[in-house]
Amino acid sequence: MPHQPVAPTKRRFARSMRRESTEAEDRLWHELRGRRLDRIKFRRQVPIGRFIADFVCAEARLIVEIDGSQHADSNYDRERDAELKARGFRALRFWNDDVPRDLNAVCDTIIAYVGDQSLQPWR
Numbered sequence: 001m002p003h004q005p006v007a008p009t010k011r012r013f014a015r016s017m018r019r020e021s022t023e024a025e026d027r028l029w030h031e032l033r034g035r036r037l038d039r040i041k042f043r044r045q046v047p048i049g050r051f052i053a054d055f056v057c058a059e060a061r062l063i064v065e066i067d068g069s070q071h072a073d074s075n076y077d078r079e080r081d082a083e084l085k086a087r088g089f090r091a092l093r094f095w096n097d098d099v100p101r102d103l104n105a106v107c108d109t110i111i112a113y114v115g116d117q118s119l120q121p122w123r
C-alpha cells in the first residue's frame with residue numbers, strides 16, 4: 001500500500017478511535033495484534049482516503065469492519081465500500097455481536113479471506 005500523507009486532524013481522530021474502541025473491537029484486536037492470528041499483520045483504525053478502517057491487512061488488501069446496528073442498510077457504508085474497492089481493498093464486515101458470540105468463526109473467516117484474495121465479502 002503506497003504511503004499517502006494523512007491530514008493531522010484525521011490522524012488525531014484515528015488515535016482517539018483506538019483509545020475509544022468498542023468491546024467487540026477490543027476482543028478482535030486481542031486476536032489480531034502482534035501477528036497472533038496465523039502470523040497475519042494487521043493494523044487498527046487506519047486512515048484510508050477520507051475514511052478510517054477498523055482493521056487492515058495491507059498485504060491481502062483486506063479491511064475488517066466491526067459494525068453496530070447503525071450500519072444496517074447504510075448508504076454511507078455503500079459509498080465507503082465503493083471508494084475502498086476503487087483503492088483495491090475488500091471490506092469484510094461483521095456485526096458487533098458476532099465477535100463475542102463466535103470469535104473462532106470470525107477469526108477463521110478472516111484467515112480464509114487473507115489466504116484467498118478471490119473471496120468477496122457477502123455484505
